[in-house]
Amino acid sequence: MDSKKRKMLEKKAHNLKPVVMIGKNGLTDDVTAALDDALTHHELIKVKFIDFKDEKRNIMTSISEKTESDVISVIGNIGILFRQNRDPEKRKITGISFN
Numbered sequence: 481m482d483s484k485k486r487k488m489l490e491k492k493a494h495n496l497k498p499v500v501m502i503g504k505n506g507l508t509d510d511v512t513a514a515l516d517d518a519l520t521h522h523e524l525i526k527v528k529f530i531d532f533k534d535e536k537r538n539i540m541t542s543i544s545e546k547t548e549s550d551v552i553s554v555i556g557n558i559g560i561l562f563r564q565n566r567d568p569e570k571r572k573i574t575g576i577s578f579n
Contacts, residue, residue: 481550481562489524489552492573493560498528506532507539516547519563523572529557 499518500511518525527543529536540559544551549563565571 486552489562489573490560493524493526493552496524496526498526498558500525501528501530502532502536502539503530507542512543512546515543515561519547519549519561520565523565524552524560524562527559527561529559533557 499522500514502511505511515525515527527540529539532539536557536559537554540551540554540561543549543559543561547561547563549561552560552562554560562573564573
């Protein structure tokens with residue numbers, strides 16, 4: 481994904497609230513499933529790190545690989561992920577090609 485698309489998605493994510501929080505148990509299978517579900521429904525989500533703050537970049541990379549999503553940015557203790565819905569009729573973010 482190029483920088484222009486990342487910036488556009490960062491702007492769209494600005495007012496979003498985190499939908500998943502990484503706490504004392506870290507990246508568990510349940511957290512990964514919740515992230516996958518959130519990406520399916522919202523496409524663009526924020527993840528808040530309550531614990532594991534020193535490892536947030538590595539964890540975001542792992543999340544990206546497990547959920548087949550793109551890490552848009554990691555700012556402070558918040559990470560932004562994007563995965564376009566495979567069903568064109570259910571896409572929330574339109575008007576730009578992410579393929």
